[in-house]
Amino acid sequence: MRRVFRGSGVLRASALIAITCTSLASLTSCKRETRRLRESPPSATPGGAVRVSSLQPGVAQDTTHARNLYEGNAYAVSEGQRLFNWYNCSGCHANGGGGMGPPLIDDEWIYGAGPEQIYTTIVQGRPNGMPSFAGKVPAQQVWQLVAYVRSLSGLNPASTRSARTEHMMYYPGSQALPMETSPKQAFRPPASEMP
């Protein structure tokens, strides 16, 4: 009897752990789904220095990237996806493959891939064609756009990425792109010559 009791104690403990884990897991998934509708927006400008160059004279200062509050939030990423079309980002960057503007689904970032770098790129604009959206899009939505843009090249957690909206697949109903190999990259000129 005692042994059984001891056994059930183990059982009880493992059950407790299981429940705790499950609830913890569900807590994180709740965070993934949280819809922050009325929070005060993240600070209008990213704190600290936003560097577009990794080169620093003298001893380099710490350059940790700012954290985007929305990075791990599926709702914010999907809102960013909607805004990407609403504010005509897709007009130049297509569905990430680029056109008048550079592609966003590849692994090249002319002005940096950090959330604060993308934020400043959107807000300040860039000299070779990227318009400045300062005063046109509220900070909260810019951060949602940042989360979505980073998700295009897989820089945010997989669990929060949106499905591709692009319906122009090769075969009706197919969700796969028939690209066996990754595209060949031509030489890219320096950033000053790029949009």
Add this chain to the structure above:
Amino acid sequence: MLLLQTLRGAPNQSVLESSGPLADRVESLWWFAFATASIVYLATMGGLWWAAARARRRERQGEELPPDGERRMTRGVTIAVSATVVILLVFLITDLTVGRTLDPVPRKHPITVELTGKQWWWDVQYADTSAQGRVQTANEIHIPVGQPVLFLLNASDVIHSMWVPNLAGKKDLIPGYTQSMWFQADTAGDYRAQCAEFCGLQHAKMALHVIAEPQAKYEKWIDEQRKPAHTPTDSVADRGREVFLTGQCAMCHSITGTSAASHNGPDLTHLASRRTIAAGTLPNTRGALAGWIVDPQQVKPGTHMPPNQLAPQDLDALLTYLQSLK
């Protein structure tokens, strides 16, 4: 009767206050179903009460069950089942018949309205035979009394459903698939329509006002709507116009007669002529407009309209400008 009175609900959004030929048929179908169901309900309850009372009596008097009880029970069940089937068949046939009479669009329908459901508002376009005669507005439809109006329904994000209980039945708005419906209002009035298909957070606050008015009044309204927006003459409204065009507003809204022509949000060319804002959520007053512009998430959490941080004098100018868009 009290119960029925509650059932009627608000008089401008009720199936039992029909104001047009289609809604009349829907209402009579409702009354027919209600009456039949009531009779069936009363008969069933009566039968049950009678059976219970008889069983009680037999038990009290110590009566035996009749020897042919089994057979009589079979007969009773058969009759009940047949009656149910017949009643259901009658329901089906009446329902289909009413449905069929609602469907065909009258050959003469002088007005065509293209209605697009969006999260969470209604985009309204009056399609004229000429391109120039088209009118774009939102969340408010004006129709002349006694004229059939054709609606072409579409949606741009998820499925919505158009329902003006006083005038017609429901019809879904499906993205990428144009459906049509029509109705006619026989009495003037302001009828409230409601999205009748769950479409997200603010489904409940997605209303549409259908305003039926005499032909002359309607003509006057549509002529007004065809004009480009009023250009402000006073300096405050002019400043408001500048705030609108240079700031966030023009990224989503359109005002004919200005450079703002984005279709993310409702068209505001004649905003001040509408009765409500935010798809029937708030009355169109200066205070409500101010609250809505500054913090729309307070009014309609989840709405796609972002908060606008404006300097007090800019907000004041913007409100003056918007209220001048008659």
Add this chain to the structure above:
Amino acid sequence: MARCRPDVSRSCVWALTSAKRMCGVLTLGVALIMAQACTREQTPERAHDPAVPAAPAMAGPRASVALDAEDGQWTMPAKSYSAARFSQLGEITADNVKSLRPAWSFSTSVLRGHEEPPIVVNNTMYVLTPYPNILYALDLTQPGAPKKWQYEPKPESAAQGVACCDVVNRGPSFADGKIVFNTLDNNVVAVDAATGNALWKTKVGDINTGETMTMAPLVVKGKVLVGNSGGEMGVRGWLKALDLASGKLLWTAYSTGPDSEVKIGSRFKAFYPKDRGKDLGVKSWPGEQWKIGGGTVWGWLSYDPQLNLVYYGTANPGPWNPDQRPGDNKWTSSLMARDPDTGDAVWAFQMSPHDLHDYDGVNESILLDVPWKGQTRKALLHPDRNGYVYLMDRSTGEVLSANPFVHITTSRQVNLANGSLEYVSEKEPEIGKVVRDICPASPGGKDWQPSSFSPRTGLVYIPHQNLCEDEEGLEANYIAGTPYVGMNVRMYEGPGGHRGELTAWDPIAARPAWKLTEKYPVWSGTLVTAGDVVFYGTMDGWFKAVDARNGKPLWQYRTGSGIIGQPVTYRGPDGKQYVAVMAGVGGWAGAIVAGNLDPRDSTAALGFAAAMKDLPSDTQKGGTLYVFALP
């Protein structure tokens, strides 16, 4: 064959098979008769085998063109006002072209799409680059053509952000000792051809509304005619005339809006009733959308000095999504004839009313004199993006013939009785709906790349593409200075599997005499010479010469980058004939290379990247001028 009317299809079959077997006058006669019988041309893949010498059009009556006396120069991109791109230099012939070799080359230091031609005046060659629009003057009298001077207009770099299809420029023009050209940021510049000093610079547009300028100006009677680009940005199209001496703006003719602004007045007389009426530029649009309705003028102009008329086409209406602009959307996708002195419109013809697929009307109009039903007609030949070659009377705007030169699924035919294009309703794009197999694709049967005409063969050499596409309509939002398109597009090769073609078009028979196929769209212009050689370039970098009579390949040379430029020929100070072309891939078709686009997204570059996935493995960016001569 399926494209002929059923009742005449048998005779069509017979005509074509006989055409394959027989040569000479008989074939031509039969072909002429049959071309009248068939309202539609045979499908391109059934065109004559290029190996078989086609009926030489020279045998019968043939079209001719007004030419200036050959001075061995090349002073404007189209060579002459009639836009024939025909040179009377005959040193390089079909027989000796095989020994053509590079004489010298010149790097432009720019790596974007080079659509421009070099121009040659007074033993000086002028080379204009894409953005940043540097103008180089090269001294042809010195060995290796050293640089005389260079002029940098320093356009605003932000202009690159509103240039829809690469930051190209289609060339400078020479007139009265001045080189005139447009910069991407909407400045028209006149530079002293001798010294390289800027004489005047006039700003005519605003990049904040999405306007850019990429077209080559045409100088007519002391007036510089220029137009804007930006049909994908909700720009309102216009043609402006500037005074060549001072740069002062003389008149502006808009493509949309009230008649007073379109300059439609008492002299205007459209041939077809569909193009008549008051203020159609307003009435054929909903609300005030004509203000952002496109109809830009970014293509070619030609000029008839006798009639004193300038001809040009207007671009697509904006946005691409047709749901958002019910109506005919005049005057977009139209041909206009104007008096260059006043800007007054004399006639107009809308090729694609309420355009559904971005079929701009900006392609060149070659001014031909055509024997037509017993009399000579002053005509213009216009291969349009909608897939038809229009032959029109250039004094009235009457359509003489309009037959397809590519595979077409979007329309049935051009009705010659009323000039209307008969659309196929199933191919109409709609918001939220994917429509497949739309041919020709948005770049059209043929895009900007100019054709040439040889009076010796009577044929027009049309460089073009063979592409189809899928489309999905989206709601377009007009935000000034950002794209206004509203369409997901994905392009792919048309029937036959090849993406480019060179078609030799017989304007009298209104059918192809022969066709060559190319792997990639032929995005370069063509040049034809009195030596009966046609020059053109391919996007994988081959510069080719073919026989103008039958399309037989004669010579080719591999350049450092894909060719999308316009070949020219001139007589050097040493008396030899030279052929020059820019190599530098880009443009809409080459944006995948010039802009490093990612074709995993098949909608990249408005869908063009999907059709050009393999281009990056066949060529790379470049910016070099190549000059060839016989040894």
